Amino acid sequence: MNLFILPLLLLCAHIMGQTPLSATVGGSVPILCSLPxxxxxVIWMYWQEEESRSILFHWDNNSTQPVADEYxxxxxxxxxxxxLGNISIRLDNVTVDDDQKxxxxxxxxxxxxxxxxxxxxxxxxxxxxxxxxxxDLQVTVNSTANSATCTARGGYPQPQVSWTGLNKSSAAKLHLQAAEPSLLQDPTDKTLSVTSSVGVEGLQEVTCHIYNPHSHNSTSRTAQIPGDDQSGIHHLAIALVVPIALIAVAVAVICVWWKRRRVQEVPVVYTGPSSAQ
Incomplete structure (x- = not known):
């Protein structure tokens, strides 16, 4: 579909300054404009960057003219x-540097x-x-340090990172407090990698949530806390040992009682006094 022949979009072009136009790194975006x-x-026409005054497109005398190197x-x-009054252009290969221009x-x-x-x-x-x-959102758990670490890469801008966890004893969902995430910028495309960590003591699972404030997209990943299964087995073993022990004690008591009763029931044979010659 040709975005430049949609009348509704062209009518909106005059007020596009009110709402930022969303663009994706590496993609293309139409920059719309329609004459009244x-x-x-058209004799001449050009698009100019407001901050640097760099020319990104220049049309004059029925031909394109040189523009700034970055465009x-x-x-x-x-x-x-x-x-038709449509003097829109399309910007290709959008980069992080184009943000907020x-x-x-x-x-x-x-x-x-x-x-x-x-x-x-x-x-x-x-x-x-x-x-x-x-x-590549990943969550890893360090049982020794009682912590979980969330990592993701290739995004922009800085995300909002949050954590939730499931309480081990009550199964209640908790909002966890984490330290400020660390960021690393790729030197080539200038996208970001993010790392965030949180404590997981007393939890049976933990979830990392990443929210992109520009695209409004969110993604999450959940990890189980190692040791929860062993803990459950341990609790089960304790629950089983007590009744087994009680049964064993009861069996021992019954056995002792039975033996005593058997002794009491054995008949005593009287042979009388022995005759001496």
Missing amino acids: VNPVR KNRCRAFETEFR TFWTYVSYLDEQNQNTEKCRQCCKCKLQVSAPYQ
């Missing part, structure tokens, strides 16, 4: 739609009567909000 009238011909071969317009467009065109040259400065405004999903 259908021009006869070379990354932007394209749809010249066949200029006559604001772009303006400027254009000069002939009006519908093909008589007057009109100019529109800062016709449309667009702010990018870049994100990347966190991958």
Whole structure:
């Protein structure tokens, strides 16, 4: 589907500065703009970064013009739609460096009567909000240290990390307090790896939650606390030993009583006094 021919999106282009435009690292994003009238011909048009004034796309005299190095071969317009007033462009290969950038467009065109040259400065405004999903979420448990560590990589921006746990004795769900997560930035694509740790004493399982504040996506991973099964077996063994011991004592008492009774029941044979010669 061609996003640039959707009238609804074009109508929204003039107010895009109010809400950041979501973009994904490595992907493409349409930066939309529609003129208030259908021009006869666009004379020149360019998109400019607000902060640095770098040009990311420049159209003049029916051909593209040089742009800033960071935008070379990354932007394209749809010249066949200029006559419809659509001066949108597409930004390719979105990077972390594009996050929070604001772009303006400027254009000069002939009006519908093909008589007057009109100019529109800062016709449309667009702010990018870049994100990347966190991958390979893992939770490992250190039984010796009574702690769990959560790791994930390849995401952007810094995530919100939270922990929940299941109480061992009551099975109640608990919100756990963890130390501030540590971050490591990839030198190539500048995405982030995150590491967070939390104590797990008294828990039977623990869950790490990672929330991306730009994309609003969340992911989680649960790990069982080693030793819970052995603890359960231990408790079961104790529960079984007590009645077994009681049964053994009862059996011993019965045996002693039975032996005594048998002795008492043995008949005594009287042979009388022996005769002496």
